[in-house]
Amino acid sequence: MADDESTLQQQVWDFVYAYDAAYDRAAQAVGLSAAQACLLGQLTMGERSMGELAVxxxxxxxxxTQLVARLEARGLVTRVPDPADRRVKQVSITPAGRREHRAVRRAFDFPDDRLGRLDEGEQLQLSSLLAKLLDRPGQAAAGG
Amino acid sequence: MADDESTLQQQVWDFVYAYDAAYDRAAQAVGLSAAQACLLGQLTMGERSMGELAVxxxxxxxxxTQLVARLEARGLVTRVPDPADRRVKQVSITPAGRREHRAVRRAFDFPDDRLGRLDEGEQLQLSSLLAKLLDRPGQAAAGG
DNA sequence: TATTGTTATACTCTATAACTATA
DNA sequence: TATAGTTATAGAGTATAACAATA
Incomplete structure (x- = not known):
């Protein structure tokens, strides 16, 4: 009886647990920590200052500072002072960094393995539900 | 054009990111790390050996060993040899540990804040989709 | 004086390898 | 000999406080 009422919450927990575990495995398969892979991922969308990365x-x-220092030592990112405000350092991903990050994406099998189980209609359903949970327009939100 | 095809994956990423962040905040609000809170959570469902916890x-x-040692030092768990096989240690949560874990659950606002946005039908839909993603029967899977 | 980033430091998480106790 | 758990150790993630450079 106490079981039924927690089922959805438990499912969400299990889903997130599996997702996180898969991402950790993918990063480690490439020799990166999850935090490092995550930082590289942000930089694939453009350069950022140290402070922006922290946010x-x-x-x-x-x-x-520590994360970037380790990635810089491996040649995966660069860190250059911003000419407009020399207190700021702009961090960019290098070609080697992009290669490493692509390798993580390839090793990250969760999306294909799991989301691939849903047919197109189910994926639209899920997208619509997630849009509500995230306060963002999903790909299926228009017209309900 | 390259944006649309990655929308669902990005939504899932954002959802997991928000979930993890909320759990970290909840644990830290109670003075625990996420790993410690997680371990306590396992023990709320019954005692376990060290090896079972590792799995x-x-x-x-x-x-x-380290996680349990810290929790034991704070009186949140106990560790006693199994009479049947004295190599094994059974770890149990203490009343104080249960109180701390309940405090984490209360501070973990994500389920109420987010899942609460869905009406009953949407929650069943989500449960059914998650059941497919997890290879488990969800509360709405019967008869699908 | 305020802000950006770094350094020094400390604590936790995590794994590997060597070890102890028990089976 | 094999297994459960611990210890020693080391590297990484993380935060706080003090600091340097710049604004």
């Missing part, structure tokens, strides 16, 4: 990664700037 | 938490047994 996006939900962590302290001093942590970003 | 469930997807980590090395030596890591479980």
């Amino acid at each position: 996006e990664l939900l962590c302290d700037p001093s942590n970003v | 469930e938490l997807l980590c090395d047994p030596s890591n479980v």
Whole structure:
């Protein structure tokens, strides 16, 4: 009786658990931590300052310093002072960094393995539900 | 054009990101790490050996030793040898541990805040989709 | 004086390898 | 000999506080 009422919450927990585990495996298969892969992922969408990365990664700037330092030492990102405000450093992903990140994406089998089980209609359904959960327009939100 | 095809995957990413962040905040609000809260959560469903915890938490047994040692030092779990096989240690949550874990659940606002946006029919829909993604019978899977 | 990023430091998470106790 | 758990150790993630450079 106490089981039924928690089923959806438990399913969501299990889903997130599986997703996180798959991402960790993918990053580690490429020799990166999840945090490093995540940072590289942000940079694939364009350069960012250290502070912007801290906001996006939900962590302290001093942590970003460490993460970027390790990635820079491996030649996966670069860090150059912003000419407009030399306190700021703009971080960019290098070609090698892009290759590593693509390798993570390839190793990250969760989307294909799991989302691939849904047919097109189900995927639209899921997209619509997620849009509500995220306060964003999903691909299936128009017209309900 | 390249945007549309990745929308569902991006939505799932954003959803998991928000979920993880909310859980981290909830645990830290109670003075626990996410890993510690997670371990306590397993124990709310019954005692487990160190090895079983390692399997469930997807980590090395030596890591479980450390996590349990810290929780034990704070009086949140106990660790007693199994009479049937004295190599094995059974870990149990204490009343104080249950209180701490309930505090995490209360602070974990994601389920109420987000899943609460869906009406009953939408929740059943989501449950059914998650059941397919997880290879488990969801609460709405029967008769599908 | 305020802001950006770094350094120093400390704690936790995590794994590998060597070890102890038990089976 | 094999298994469960621990210890020693090391690397990575993370935050706080003090600091440097720049604005």
